[in-house]
Amino acid sequence: MMEAIVLAGGLGTRLRNVAPGLPKPMAPVAGRPFLTYLLDYLAAQCITRTILSVGYRHEAITSFFGTRYGSIELEYCIEHELLGTGGGLCRAATLIQGDSFFALNGDTLLRLDYHALEALARNVGSRNIVVALRSLPDAARYGSVTLEAGRITGFNAKGTPGPGLINGGVYWMPKHIFDSFSMPPKFSLEQDFLESRLDELQPVGLVTDAPFIDIGLPESLEQAQILLPQWSKFPPGSNH
Numbered sequence: 001m002m003e004a005i006v007l008a009g010g011l012g013t014r015l016r017n018v019a020p021g022l023p024k025p026m027a028p029v030a031g032r033p034f035l036t037y038l039l040d041y042l043a044a045q046c047i048t049r050t051i052l053s054v055g056y057r058h059e060a061i062t063s064f065f066g067t068r069y070g071s072i073e074l075e076y077c078i079e080h081e082l083l084g085t086g087g088g089l090c091r092a093a094t095l096i097q098g099d100s101f102f103a104l105n106g107d108t109l110l111r112l113d114y115h116a117l118e119a120l121a122r123n124v125g126s127r128n129i130v131v132a133l134r135s136l137p138d139a140a141r142y143g144s145v146t147l148e149a150g151r152i153t154g155f156n157a158k159g160t161p162g163p164g165l166i167n168g169g170v171y172w173m174p175k176h177i178f179d180s181f182s183m184p185p186k187f188s189l190e191q192d193f194l195e196s197r198l199d200e201l202q203p204v205g206l207v208t209d210a211p212f213i214d215i216g217l218p219e220s221l222e223q224a225q226i227l228l229p230q231w232s233k234f235p236p237g238s239n240h
Contacts, residue, residue, distance in 0.1 A: 008106035009055030055079035139164030
């Protein structure tokens with residue numbers, strides 16, 4: 001069984017004018033919530049069980065999807081207060097039944113081969129986090145990641161223009177990755193966990209040029225209206 005956790009608690013503050021009153025993953029794309037495209041892709045990658053980490057307006061997600069979406073069994077980890085990406089993921093990880101899982105952001109879609117991500121994880125050792133990295137011609141919006149001999153050695157601040165590798169928002173993690181660390185209930189996965197514990201975690205990067213979209217801004221959500229229906233016509237892992 002392959003399992004995933006989707007961080008779907010985003011407020012969608014910058015999308016309020018185009019998706020009022022909705023959590024960010026429920027923003028409409030060509031007549032469907034963005035989250036349906038994400039789950040469709042997970043199903044195509046042989047994910048059979050997914051934990052949705054939800055918070056803001058979580059009832060919009062739970063009532064729409066229920067306990068199953070196609071071939072995927074769904075379970076919910078509800079945040080009654082904002083826990084940040086790390087806090088939400090740490091809590092949701094307790095619901096994972098196997099020894100590892102994929103984690104991904106609920107407002108981005110990276111069409112990479114999840115089996116390649118898992119294969120790299122098994123190759124380098126099951127204690128390491130593996131992060132999917134996407135090359136962009138301009139990494140200023142996200143901040144870039146420094147990669148040396150396959151290991152992530154640094155995270156660079158947003159705002160610096162120019163090409164670079166960005167965190168693609170898809171991870172492979174061992175289930176008990178958080179158990180060795182004393183983390184507060186609320187924390188950021190990237191800043192408070194990955195960045196501050198690089199020497200201990202030694203995260204591995206998998207570089208991909210797979211199609212990528214982030215719906216966090218109105219203009220990128222508008223772009224998704226065209227791209228996502230097109231991408232759905234092509235097999236997973238293709239460069240479309």
